Amino acid sequence: MFKYALRILFITIAITGCSDYELVKIEDPIVVTFAPEIEVDPLNHDFGALSAGSETQDIVVTVENLGNSDLNLSNIYLHNNSKFTLTSIPIGIVEPLDSVEIVASYSPETYEINSDIISILSNDEDEPEVQVVLGGSGDAPIVYIDPEYYDFGTIYLGCDDVLDIKVGNIGNSNLIISDLEYFSSIPDDFAMRDYLNDYGALPITIAPGGAIYLEVEYIPLDILDDSAYIEVTSNDPATPIAYSDHDGLGDYEGWALDNFTQDGEVSVDILFVIDNSGSMYSNQLNLKNNFDSFINAFGTAGVDYQIALITTDNASFVGDIITSSTADPVTEFNDQVDTIGTHGSAYERGLLYAYNATSGAGDASPTSSTGFFREPARLVVVYVSDEPDGGGSSMTPSDHSAHLLSLKSSSDLIVAHAVAGDYPSGCSGNGGAQFGDGYYDVVSDLGGTFMSICATDWSVTMDTLARDSMAIMSFPLSDMPIEDTISVSVDSVSSTDWIYDSSANSITFTVAPSDGSSIDVEYAIYAECN
Numbered sequence: 001m002f003k004y005a006l007r008i009l010f011i012t013i014a015i016t017g018c019s020d021y022e023l024v025k026i027e028d029p030i031v032v033t034f035a036p037e038i039e040v041d042p043l044n045h046d047f048g049a050l051s052a053g054s055e056t057q058d059i060v061v062t063v064e065n066l067g068n069s070d071l072n073l074s075n076i077y078l079h080n081n082s083k084f085t086l087t088s089i090p091i092g093i094v095e096p097l098d099s100v101e102i103v104a105s106y107s108p109e110t111y112e113i114n115s116d117i118i119s120i121l122s123n124d125e126d127e128p129e130v131q132v133v134l135g136g137s138g139d140a141p142i143v144y145i146d147p148e149y150y151d152f153g154t155i156y157l158g159c160d161d162v163l164d165i166k167v168g169n170i171g172n173s174n175l176i177i178s179d180l181e182y183f184s185s186i187p188d189d190f191a192m193r194d195y196l197n198d199y200g201a202l203p204i205t206i207a208p209g210g211a212i213y214l215e216v217e218y219i220p221l222d223i224l225d226d227s228a229y230i231e232v233t234s235n236d237p238a239t240p241i242a243y244s245d246h247d248g249l250g251d252y253e254g255w256a257l258d259n260f261t262q263d264g265e266v267s268v269d270i271l272f273v274i275d276n277s278g279s280m281y282s283n284q285l286n287l288k289n290n291f292d293s294f295i296n297a298f299g300t301a302g303v304d305y306q307i308a309l310i311t312t313d314n315a316s317f318v319g320d321i322i323t324s325s326t327a328d329p330v331t332e333f334n335d336q337v338d339t340i341g342t343h344g345s346a347y348e349r350g351l352l353y354a355y356n357a358t359s360g361a362g363d364a365s366p367t368s369s370t371g372f373f374r375e376p377a378r379l380v381v382v383y384v385s386d387e388p389d390g391g392g393s394s395m396t397p398s399d400h401s402a403h404l405l406s407l408k409s410s411s412d413l414i415v416a417h418a419v420a421g422d423y424p425s426g427c428s429g430n431g432g433a434q435f436g437d438g439y440y441d442v443v444s445d446l447g448g449t450f451m452s453i454c455a456t457d458w459s460v461t462m463d464t465l466a467r468d469s470m471a472i473m474s475f476p477l478s479d480m481p482i483e484d485t486i487s488v489s490v491d492s493v494s495s496t497d498w499i500y501d502s503s504a505n506s507i508t509f510t511v512a513p514s515d516g517s518s519i520d521v522e523y524a525i526y527a528e529c530n
Helices: 281-291 291-301 329-340 350-358 399-405 439-444 458-470
Strands: 004-006 028-031 036-039 045-053 055-064 071-078 084-088 090-093 099-106 111-123 129-139 143-146 150-157 161-168 175-186 191-193 203-208 211-218 225-234 241-251 254-261 268-274 305-311 378-384 414-422 450-452 474-476 487-490 494-495 498-503 506-507 519-523
Touching: 004 090, 004 399, 036 111, 036 129, 045 055, 045 099, 045 494, 055 071, 055 129, 071 084, 084 111, 090 494, 099 111, 099 129, 129 350, 143 225, 143 450, 150 175, 161 241, 175 191, 191 506, 203 211, 203 450, 211 225, 268 350, 268 458, 281 291, 281 329, 281 458, 305 329, 350 378, 350 399, 350 439, 378 439, 378 450, 399 414, 399 450, 414 439, 414 458, 439 450, 458 519
Parallel strands: 045 129, 150 241, 268 305, 268 378, 378 414, 414 450
Antiparallel strands: 004 028, 036 055, 055 099, 071 090, 071 111, 084 099, 111 129, 143 161, 161 211, 175 203, 175 225, 191 211, 225 241, 254 519, 474 506, 487 494, 487 519, 498 506
16 A cells, blocks of 8 residues: 655745746645565464474565565564474565565474564564564473382381382374383393383384383392382373383391301311322321321310221221220221222222212121110211212212211211312322312312312321311301391301301301301391291
């Protein structure tokens, strides 16, 4: 639309020098005023529903100058910080009858409804501001996790707690879970239970308004702070990775303290099973030369002992039983070793002949008339050989261990030791020896001491065997411990010379505590859970 203003002009024209002219009066002439005139199209636009995160749509808003003077576009802007953007903003002069284009884009990020206004400011006096109304919506899944954070609090060791976690879709299109990961601090005290039976393998599709439920179990293994989180990866365009964080703390419900006294002054019956094959000369010599270390340990402790010798090819006693009342036990022992000699069978069967000696009418059996076997005494079997056991029967080493255990009312009253070739390949010192296979198994079964026959100093060997024979090595605990919490002290001094035997629920020393020592075992116990 053009704008016009009317003014009345009075113009007097004086014509001189000619009589044919006369004064003429002109009334009401039309005078044109110049001005811009803005025209905007469209004044509103609805983009409709777009796929959030993947779909973008543009529109063009045309700004035309229908006036007869320059249109100055001073500012073009959106009112809100929304999902609409202006990608072309033609600020400046628009000449008469010319036009420019504003490009507006819409890109929703999630399931949402959006609106905004484009304001166009210019020098048009009648319409200094023109507004364009925009609208649109987004279609998308929205992942929802409940709870996003959970603190299990304090859980006693031995107990657990289970948390149900809801993973839902509050959007308006299918949520596709492409990955579910569970991360935990070390040690791994948390676990996400298997969801395959309920929901199948990934990917898992959750319809709008639907949900799946995951179970997390917390089983503390220590008393440290624990943390973990579930990581959910999906096609939610706004939150492609969502989390559920978890904390917890383990604690002990209670402690136990067991006290024992090492009573080394027990009766001991010791059966030596000595290899009498041709390769044993130097080993028998070492045994004789260091037997005083063995017997002196018993004498110092005042132990009531009996000692008898058999060979790896004969179950009968070589000589008389050596006792704590024998006048010269060292000489008697050495004489019997000399009697054994090295002219025996090359098929060493120490396990078999120890079995024969301790069963039936054998010299060391409970029914023997020799009186060697004493019911309240500890029975100690010492195998000395530079060869593996040769078998000779259908019995396995475990069978031999079980036989020896059957002879006593308590496992504390039976032990087996061996001086033999090193595990697992034998040894080369002092003439060498093959691995003492068979003997090693029985010693391991009965918690005894396995010493190297290739050792250069047999005084240590014999002293160790003596102390491990007369001392109680295992002590049963009164309650079931949390193994990592067990602490042992001997005469109030912390000790590491022990192992925990879970099958027997006992502490077994690798180095026997001295006679009369006080042994304290402290440990945390598992809670009784509801």
